[in-house]
Amino acid sequence: xxxxxxxxxxxxxxxxxxxxxxxxxxxxxxxxxxxxxxxxxxxxxxxxxxxxxxxxxxxxxxxxxxxxxxxxxxxxxxxxxxxxxxxxxxxxxxxxxxxxxxxxxxxxxxxxxxxxx
Numbered sequence: 045x046x047x048x049x050x051x052x053x054x055x056x057x058x059x060x061x062x063x064x065x066x067x068x069x070x071x072x073x074x075x076x077x078x079x080x081x082x083x084x085x086x087x088x089x090x091x092x093x094x095x096x097x098x099x100x101x102x103x104x105x106x107x108x109x110x111x112x113x114x115x116x117x118x119x120x121x122x123x124x125x126x127x128x129x130x131x132x133x134x135x136x137x138x139x140x141x142x143x144x145x146x147x148x149x150x151x152x153x154x155x156x157x158x159x160x161x
Contacts, residue, residue, distance in 0.1 A: 053115045057156060060108040068111045076114075080107060109152040123148050 054072050058064035062084060069076050087103035090096075113119045123145065130141035153159065 051118060054117065055115050057108075057112055057115065060104050060156065062104065065104070065107045065111055068115070069107070072111070073114045076110070083107075105153075105158050108156050109149060109158070112152040112156050113148065119148060119152075 055068060058068045066077070066080060069080055083103055083106075087099040090099035113123055126141045126144040126148070130138050130145065132138065132141075
């Protein structure tokens with residue numbers, strides 16, 4: 045992963061296109077590329093089968109939000125911390141974690157011009 049000054053994004057937010065998101069992921073989270081490719085293939089198949097662009101639109105929105113978070117190491121670390129807390133087995137901690145994860149995702153969606161989940 046590329047390093048950055050404290051609090052600064054690793055890369056600029058790319059356009060919400062498959063090619064630009066793939067390039068961004070290869071720079072900031074290369075381990076996620078297999079999941080990106082698998083989910084893209086699924087979205088393409090679903091879109092083709094249903095003659096509907098909604099699966100592709102959801103795919104792009106999901107991965108644009110992912111890139112927005114991952115390009116900011118502080119936000120990515122917060123998300124991982126809350127995901128771990130959600131899996132802790134403590135119901136109160138899991139509720140708090142779910143709320144914080146939702147907040148992080150809502151902020152990402154807002155920042156890239158998508159409606160909140």
